[in-house]
Every structure is written in structure tokens, then in C-alpha cells.
Amino acid sequence: MRRQIREKLIERGLFGAASTSIIIVLLIVLFMVLEGCSAINFNFLFGYEWNPSHEKFGIVTIVISTFYIGLGALAISICIGIPSAIFLSEYAHETIRNIIKSSVEMLVGIPSIVLGFFGLIVLIPLIRENIGGRGESILAGWIILSIMTLPHIISLSEDAMRAVPNSFREGSVALGATKWQTVIKLILPNAKSGVLASIILGMSSAIGETMAVLMVIGNPNIPWIPNSILDQVRVMTSTIVIEISYAVWGSPHQQSLFAIGVVLFIFVAIMTSIARIVVKGEIRRKW
């Protein structure tokens, strides 16, 4: 009897701990929506001009810039990350794999402000002197962000490739396929959903990233739709960080900044759900 009570108590306690994260998410979303929803209207969603001194709060340019930065960084980290994952999972010796894998994991541990500072001190002068423009640019944002999303893409897609059963590989080689043919025809199609999920999660972390990007993309006074990779842009997160501390509380300006937070949250939530559906659908089909 006592044992049963104890078990019940433990279960309740664990449940309580597990539900804190739900409660926190709900409270934050509620707070954000309450603060921001009054600013969400047609002009906010479809306006091109963000100019708070004229009470113009259109986020189109900012949203486009955000995706421009996010997609570009993602493209770079896919080009490096997927081949790395293939190498780690299929070709690398155990020792080399351990070395590379642990350094990739170390990359996750670098605080984003340190990366941002690296960008500010090293990357920006480099771009300014060798390529042109002001240095602070979309290009700098791409490079810094791809460094940040790379480890996620590598480790998630490598896990997906290693999850492909060894019997598949043996069968393929037994039929006379080369290693590369096995990778292309067998490993990648079977690991597809995991790789795709890693890309989507990489994208959602890229557009939500703040400090490092803020430090290298320039943040012009009034954002415009970029027409060169050396242009300066504003993304959603940097606009919030820069302006929130001086916005008069309760003003349309402050509400619009919270509304940007709501929009960003919706984007990230959509991408996370897509990633979950992709992974889940695959599992159901396979087993």
C-alpha cells in the first residue's frame, strides 16, 4: 500500500516537472499575443515601410530579409553539412569520426555573442577590404549563421544515415554496387526524412538566432528589400532587440515589436511541426 502511494507521488512529481515546459510556453505565448495582437493588422503584415517615427510599422521588408538571411545560411550549411554527414557515417574511420564529431559538437558550445564578435572583428574587415561594401552585410550574416546551423545539420543527418540498417549496405555491396552508389541510391533515400528534418530545424534556428546576426548585418535605419549580398538588412530578431528598450511602453511601436515576436514564433512553430510530421510519417511508413 505504502509502496503504491510512493509510486503515485513519484509519478505526480515527474509529471509536474514535465509540464513546467508546457506551462512556460503557454504563458510566454499568451503574454506575447496579449501585448502584440492589437498591432497586427493589414498595414503591419503587408506594409513595406518600417519607420517608427512616422508610425509606419510594415514588416514585409524585415520578413523578406529574415528569410533571405536564413535561406542563404542554410544553403551554405547544407553544402558543407550533408557531405560531412555522409563522410562521417559511411566513410570515416572510427578515430577520425570521433575527432570530427567532437569538434562539431564543440561548435554548438560557442556562445553566439562570441561568434558575433568574431564576425565583427575578423569577418567584416575582411569583406570590406576584399569584396567591397561596408563589410556589415548579408554575406557576413550568412557565414556566421551557417557556422551556427552547421553542427545541427551534421549531427542530425548523420544520426539519420547511421540509423539505416547495416544489412542494407551489405546487400547493396553484395549486388556489386560501389560505395558511392550505395550512398546515393540507398542511404540517402532511406535517411531522407531525418536529413529533411535537420534542414528544417536548421532553418528555424537560423531565423530565430539573434545576437550573432545582429552584430554583423548592419541594421539600417529604415530597412529596404536587399538587392545585393553586400547590402545591410534588418531581421526580425535584430529589430526587436534594437528598438524594444527605447520604445514607449504601451505605444503602437512597442506593440508592433511584440507582434514581430508573434510572427516569428508562428514561423518557427510551423517549421518545427513540419519537421515532426516529416519524421513521424517516415517512421510509420517504414515499420
Next chain:
Amino acid sequence: MNKLFAVIIAIILFLTIIGVYSNYSKTPSSGPSGSLNIAGSTTVLPLNQEWARLLMEKYPNLRISVSGGGSGNGIKSVGLEIIDIGAASRDIKEKEFKEYPDLELVTVAKDSVIIAVHPSNPLSDIKMKDIAKIYAGEITNFKDLGGLDMEINLYSREEGSGTRSAFEDIVLKKFDVEIFSKALIKPSNGELRAAVSGDNQGFTYLSIGYLDNSVKALSIDGVEPTIENVKSGDYTVVRSLYLITKSGPSELEGLFIEFALSPEGQTVVDEQGYITVG
């Protein structure tokens, strides 16, 4: 071994608690006591922090908490009586006065906005109207100012900043100009300075409290931006820094403001690179 370790840690913790407690109880019971909340402009923040520190040393029963948040936030919070004293580095807007009519302002220091470029830039003097033209985006190359042939990389503070609104009010409004879109935003005076000190084509306005060797200040219409010139009235890009109370200062609030205006308080103003008043 582990037990010994645990015992030692327990003793250290115990002694720390005793120490902290005895430190509290040691404070004399004389002098004013109570607590003050101060918030507002980040330009005034270093001054407030220093004043609060000195005043708390003098009257150990006093608890003063100081935070930033910006001028707008300071004015609003004191108007709503969330805090005791608000700090602002700009004048109160008409709209704000309408909402909180019984705010009282005291000028506790003055700040000057200077124009700064990279130390390697040969330029040393600039006309007020050229500053306006640069920020309007009409002049985009230093050669139009008689300098080297290179593009001007323009920086600015964000919308709502006290430094920015002072610069806009004193310099840009005269020429009916607004900061154009390509100026890059830096969210603090420190970052403005860092940006220009690392960019030999940089051009920015800056609070005089942040002027140091890493950037070069330009004379405006022949007047050097020194504290003497600001005091004599020759250098005109000056703004007041305010402490604000609602419907007159209470005893404690008055104590803080008096201290800020006292010779000791004004020494702090001088040390932080701002301009003393009175």
C-alpha cells in the same frame, strides 16, 4: 574524505551567512532610511549609478536601485508612480506632459552631442549644414567636405534614443532633415564609438561622455567640442539631462536630487565626461 569535504562546505556556508547577517546588523540606525527606485535614460544611467553608490555609502540604511530602460520608459514609469525618480536625456514631449501634467524636472547635468570620425581621417572641421546634408543622404563622399575621396559610412542610434532625439532636435530639425535609410543602427553610444573606431570611413554623432582616443571629434563651424566651449555657449549642440519626480520630490527624492546637484555630485558628472550645471 567526502564527509570532511561536506563538513567544510557547511562551515563555510554557515560563516558566510553569519558574516552577511552581521554586516547588515552593523549598519548604524542613524540617517535617512528607506528605498528609492530610479530608472530611465541610459545616458544618465552611469551618473545615477555613481550617485546612488556614493549616497548609499553615506547613509547605509538607504536602498537605491537604479536601472536603465530609456528616457521614454523613465518618464512613463515616474508618471505612473512605478518608480520614484525618472531619468531623461530629452525634453518631455507635449503628449507626455498632457498625460502626466504634474511631472517636475530638474536639470542635473548637461550632455553634448559631438561628431566623430576615425582617427586616421584628415578632416577636422565641418559645417552644421553639411552634417544635416550627410544625414539626409545628400553628401555621401568625404571629398565633398574637402576630405579624402572615400564614401561616408554613416552610423546612428536607434529610434527613441535620447542621444538621437537630441541630435535630431538640435541639428537636423533646423534644416528640416530626417536620418536617411542607409545609416546603420547601433543600439548604444559604446557601440557607435566601437563601429567608428574600426571603420576608417565611419561618421557618427556621439554623446560627449563617450569621447576618447579611439575616435576623433570634429569641430563644428570652427568650434571645438570641448567642455569649456560647451560651458561658454560657443558649442551649441547641447542638451539637458533631467531627473523627474511626480508632483514635487518627497524627502528621499529631494535628498537624491540635492546630492546630484551638490559639489560632490557634480564631481561625478565631471568624472563621467558630462557637463556640470550650476
